[in-house]
Amino acid sequence: MSAASSSATRTVIAIRLACGVLALLAWDLSLRLGLIDPLFLATPLQTFQALPKTAVASLPHIAVSFLSFFQALALGVGAAVVVGYLVNTSTYASRMFMPIFQAGVTLPKVTLLPVLVLWLGIEKTTIITYGALSAFFPMIVNVAAAMQEVKPNQITLARSLGLSRAAIMRKAVIPAMLPVLASGLFYACNAAMMGVFIVELAVARVGVGAYVHDLAVTFRTPELYAAVVLTSLMTIAINLAIWYAARHLSKWRTVDI
Amino acid sequence: MAVIQATKISKTFYNPSESRAVKTLDDVSFSADKDEFVVLLGPSGCGKSTFLNILAGLTSHDRDGGKVTVHGRTVLAPQPDLIAYMFQDSILYPWRTVIKNVELGLETRAMSRAERRERAFKYLDLVGLRAYADHYPRQISGGMAQRVALCRSLALETEIILMDEPFGALDEQTRATLGSELASICRELKRTVVFVTHSLAEAAFLGDRIAVFSAQPGRIKIDIKNNLPRPRVMGSPEFRNFVDELWLHLQDAKQQAGAAPDRQGSPLGAT
Amino acid sequence: MISPAAARAALIVALLAIWELSIYLSGASNILIARPSQIAVAAWNMIVGASSAPDFYLNIGLTIFELVVAYAVAVVIGLSIGTVVANWKVLGDALEPLLLALYALPKVILYPIIVLTAGAGLAGKAFFGVLVGIFVIIFNTSAGLRQIDPNYLRLSDSLGFGPRRRFFSVILPAAAPTVLAGLRLGFGYTLIGVLTAELLTVNSGLGRLIDWASFNFYTPDLFALIFLAIGLGILGNMAFSSLERRWVR
Ligand SMILES: Nc1ncnc2c1ncn2[C@@H]1O[C@H](COP(=O)(O)OP(=O)(O)OP(=O)(O)O)[C@@H](O)[C@H]1O
Ligand SMILES: [Mg+2]
Numbered sequence: 024m025s026a027a028s029s030s031a032t033r034t035v036i037a038i039r040l041a042c043g044v045l046a047l048l049a050w051d052l053s054l055r056l057g058l059i060d061p062l063f064l065a066t067p068l069q070t071f072q073a074l075p076k077t078a079v080a081s082l083p084h085i086a087v088s089f090l091s092f093f094q095a096l097a098l099g100v101g102a103a104v105v106v107g108y109l110v111n112t113s114t115y116a117s118r119m120f121m122p123i124f125q126a127g128v129t130l131p132k133v134t135l136l137p138v139l140v141l142w143l144g145i146e147k148t149t150i151i152t153y154g155a156l157s158a159f160f161p162m163i164v165n166v167a168a169a170m171q172e173v174k175p176n177q178i179t180l181a182r183s184l185g186l187s188r189a190a191i192m193r194k195a196v197i198p199a200m201l202p203v204l205a206s207g208l209f210y211a212c213n214a215a216m217m218g219v220f221i222v223e224l225a226v227a228r229v230g231v232g233a234y235v236h237d238l239a240v241t242f243r244t245p246e247l248y249a250a251v252v253l254t255s256l257m258t259i260a261i262n263l264a265i266w267y268a269a270r271h272l273s274k275w276r277t278v279d280i
Numbered sequence: 281m282a283v284i285q286a287t288k289i290s291k292t293f294y295n296p297s298e299s300r301a302v303k304t305l306d307d308v309s310f311s312a313d314k315d316e317f318v319v320l321l322g323p324s325g326c327g328k329s330t331f332l333n334i335l336a337g338l339t340s341h342d343r344d345g346g347k348v349t350v351h352g353r354t355v356l357a358p359q360p361d362l363i364a365y366m367f368q369d370s371i372l373y374p375w376r377t378v379i380k381n382v383e384l385g386l387e388t389r390a391m392s393r394a395e396r397r398e399r400a401f402k403y404l405d406l407v408g409l410r411a412y413a414d415h416y417p418r419q420i421s422g423g424m425a426q427r428v429a430l431c432r433s434l435a436l437e438t439e440i441i442l443m444d445e446p447f448g449a450l451d452e453q454t455r456a457t458l459g460s461e462l463a464s465i466c467r468e469l470k471r472t473v474v475f476v477t478h479s480l481a482e483a484a485f486l487g488d489r490i491a492v493f494s495a496q497p498g499r500i501k502i503d504i505k506n507n508l509p510r511p512r513v514m515g516s517p518e519f520r521n522f523v524d525e526l527w528l529h530l531q532d533a534k535q536q537a538g539a540a541p542d543r544q545g546s547p548l549g550a551t
Numbered sequence: 552m553i554s555p556a557a558a559r560a561a562l563i564v565a566l567l568a569i570w571e572l573s574i575y576l577s578g579a580s581n582i583l584i585a586r587p588s589q590i591a592v593a594a595w596n597m598i599v600g601a602s603s604a605p606d607f608y609l610n611i612g613l614t615i616f617e618l619v620v621a622y623a624v625a626v627v628i629g630l631s632i633g634t635v636v637a638n639w640k641v642l643g644d645a646l647e648p649l650l651l652a653l654y655a656l657p658k659v660i661l662y663p664i665i666v667l668t669a670g671a672g673l674a675g676k677a678f679f680g681v682l683v684g685i686f687v688i689i690f691n692t693s694a695g696l697r698q699i700d701p702n703y704l705r706l707s708d709s710l711g712f713g714p715r716r717r718f719f720s721v722i723l724p725a726a727a728p729t730v731l732a733g734l735r736l737g738f739g740y741t742l743i744g745v746l747t748a749e750l751l752t753v754n755s756g757l758g759r760l761i762d763w764a765s766f767n768f769y770t771p772d773l774f775a776l777i778f779l780a781i782g783l784g785i786l787g788n789m790a791f792s793s794l795e796r797r798w799v800r
C-alpha cells in the first residue's frame with residue numbers, strides 16, 4: 024500500500040512542480056520572444072528583485088485594505104447570519120425570500136458601485152458597504168443550507184437527554200451547521216476581498232487596489248507585478264486557510280469506511 | 281407500586297393542510313410497576329411511538345384530564361435522571377465518534393471525564409462495540425448504530441427505560457443475544473422497562489406483561505400477564521402457545537381497525 | 552393562502568410603490584435617487600433612441616458580445632478541465648490545491664496586469680470574464696462526474712454498453728444536475744466579470760454607458776442601466792433554470 028501511495032504522491036508533487044515551472048516559463052518566454060512589450064510586462068526575475076522594495080512600500084496599503092476587508096466581512100456575514108436565521112425559521116418566509124438571495128449571489132452587483140459612490144462618496148464607507156454587500160449573498164445562502172442540516176430528531180434526542188437550551192445549541196445545532204457555515208465563510212471571504220479590491224481599483228485613493236492602479240498607470244511594471252504577487256499570496260493564504268479549516272470541520276461528513 | 285403511570289391519555293394530531301384532526305391515542309391508561317418489563321405490541325401506526333414520547337415527557341397529550349406520573353409526580357418535561365429513552369431511529373450525532381455519542385447524555389451530569397469514558401466503555405463492551413469507539417457513525421452499519429443508541433440509553437443508568445423497537449435493525453441472532461443480555465441486565469440492575477416491538481417472540485421472551493394496542497384510534501385492547509417461567513426457552517411448547525395467543529390478539533386488534541375506517545379522523549371546520 | 556412566489560412578487564411591487572411614493576412625497580434630490588416611474592421613462596427613451604446616451608445599442612451589443620465570447624470560452628475550457636480532472640485521479644489530486652488557490656485569489660487584483668498585457672478592449676474584458684466565470688464550471692463538472700454512483704457504471708458495463716451508450720445513458724444523466732448548476736452559476740459569474748472589467752475601464756460597453764450616466768448625474772438613466780444589467784443576469788438565470796427543469800428530472 025505504502026509503495027503505491029508514495030509513488031502516487033511523487034507523481035502529484037511532480038505535476039504541481041511542472042505546473043509552476045511551466046507558468047514561470049510561459050511568463051518569461053512571452054517577454055523574451057517579444058510577444059509582449061516589456062513596458063507592460065516584467066520578467067519573473069525583475070518581479071522577484073522588486074519584491075523587497077515593493078513589500079515595504081505596499082504594506083501600509085495592504086494593511087488598509089485588509090482592515091476594510093475584515094470590517095466588510097464582519098458586516099456582511101453578521102447581517103447574513105441574522106437575516107438568514109430569521110428568514111429560515113419559517114418555511115414560508117424561506118420559500119418567499121431565499122430565491123431573491125440566491126439570485127443575488129450571481130447578479131452583477133458591481134453595477135451598483137456608481138450609485139454607492141453617489142450616495143456615500145469616495146470613502147471607506149463605500150468600500151466597506153460594497154464589500155459587505157458582496158459577502159452577504161453567498162453567506163446567507165449557506166446559512167440557509169446550514170439550517171437544513173439540523174435535523175429535528177437530533178433536537179428531540181437532546182431534549183430527551185435533558186440538555187438545556189444552551190447545551191442543545193452548543194452540542195446539537197452548532198456542530199451540525201458548522202461545516203456548511205465554514206464553507207459559506209470561505210465564499211463570503213472571497214467575495215468580500217473581491218469587493219474591496221474592486222472599489223479600491225475603481226475609485227479609492229488608498230488601499231492595495233489604489234496602489235496597484237497607480238503602479239499600472241505609471242508603468243512601474245516590476246513593482247506592479249511584485250505588488251500583485253504579494254497581495255495574491257496573502258489573500259490566497261487567508262482563503263485557503265479557511266477552506267482547509269472548513270474541510271477539517273466537515274471531516275465527519277466525508278470519512279471513508 | 282406503579283413507578284410510571286399514565287391515566288386516560290388521548291392525543292390528537294392536527295393536520296393543518298387538510299384541516300383535519302386525527303385522534304391517534306384514545307383514553308389510554310397504563311402503568312408499569314417497579315422492576316417490571318412491559319412490552320407494547322400493536323399494528324404499525326397505532327401510536328406506540330407517540331405513547332412512549334408522551335411517557336417520556338417529549339410530546340404533550342390532549343388536555344382533557346389525562347396525565348402521566350412517575351413516582352406520583354406529574355411528568356411535564358423530559359426527566360433524564362429518571363427516564364432513558366431509546367428512539368425507534370438510532371439518531372447518532374454524525375459529528376461525534378461512537379464513544380462520544382454514548383457519553384452525550386452523561387455530559388450534563390456531575391461526572392469526571394474519566395468516569396464518563398469508563399461508563400461508556402462498559403456498555404460498549406456489553407454490545408461488543410469497544411473496537412468501534414473511535415469510528416464516526418457513518419462508518420458503522422445500521423445495526424451497530426442501533427446498538428450504540430442502546431448503549432447511550434443504558435449508560436444513563438436510570439430507573440426507567442423506554443425502548444422503541446431497539447432491535448428493529450438487527451439480524452435474528454444478534455437480536456436474540458442482545459435480548460437475553462437486556463433481560464438479564466434489567467433483572468440484575470432492577471430496571472423498569474417499557475419496550476415496543478413487532479416481534480411476538482421478543483415480546484414473549486422479554487415481557488413480564490404485554491399490552492396489545494389496537495389502531496385508529498390507538499387503545500390498549502388487552503393487557504396480558506406473561507406467566508412463562510424464567511429462564512424462558514424460545515422453542516418450548518408453552519412458549520409457542522403463548523406466542524400463538526399473542527398473535528391472535530394482534531389479529532383481533534388489526535381487524536378491529538380495518539372494520540372501522542370511518543373512525544380514522546373527523547373533519548374540522550375550516551379555520 | 553397565497554403561494555410564496557406570489558407573495559414575493561407582491562412584496563417587490565409593494566417595495567416599488569413605496570420607493571415611488573416616498574421619493575415623490577419627501578422630494579429627495581433627483582441627483583441622488585430617481586423614482587421608478589422616472590427610471591421607466593429613461594429606459595424607454597434609451598430604447599427608442601430619444602436619450603443622449605452614446606451609442607446605446609452598440610454599447611449594449613458590445614457587452615453582450617463580450618459576454619458570449621467569454622462564456623463560450625469559459626464553458627469549453629471549464630468543461631474540458633473539469634472532465635480531465637475528474638477522470639484522471641492523480642492529475643485531479645495534483646491540480647486541486649492549485650485550482651483552489653486560483654479560485655481563492657480575488658481575480659480583480661490581476662486586472663491592471665490584464666489591461667497592460669491584453670489591452671483594455673474586447674480581449675482583456677473577455678479574458679477577465681473567463682477568469683471569474685470558469686472556476687465554478689470546472690468544480691461543478693468534476694464534482695458532478697465524480698459523484699456518479701460506481702454501481703451505475705458497473706451496471707452499464709455488465710449490460711455491455713459501449714462507451715457512447717455509457718456516456719449518454721449513464722454518465723450524462725447522472726452528472727447533469729451538478730454540471731448544469733455549474734453552467735448557470737458560471738454564466739452569472741462571467742457576467743459579473745465582464746461588467747466589472749467594463750466598469751474599471753469605462754471605454755466601451757455597458758460600463759461606458761453607466762459611466763456616462765453617473766458622470767453627468769443622469770440618475771434615472773443610471774438606474775435604468777443598472778436594472779438592465781441585473782435583468783441580463785436574471786434572464787440568464789431563468790433560461791438556465793428552465794433548462795435544468797427540462798433536463799433534470
Ligand atoms: N407529529 C405528528 N404529526 C401528525 N401526525 C403524527 C405525528 N406523529 C405521529 N403521527 C401519526 O400518529 C400515528 C401513530 O404514529 P406512531 O409513530 O406513534 O405509530 P407507531 O405505533 O409507533 O408505528 P410503528 O410501529 O410503525 O412505529 C400515525 O398515523 C402517524 O401518522
Ligand atoms: Mg413507532
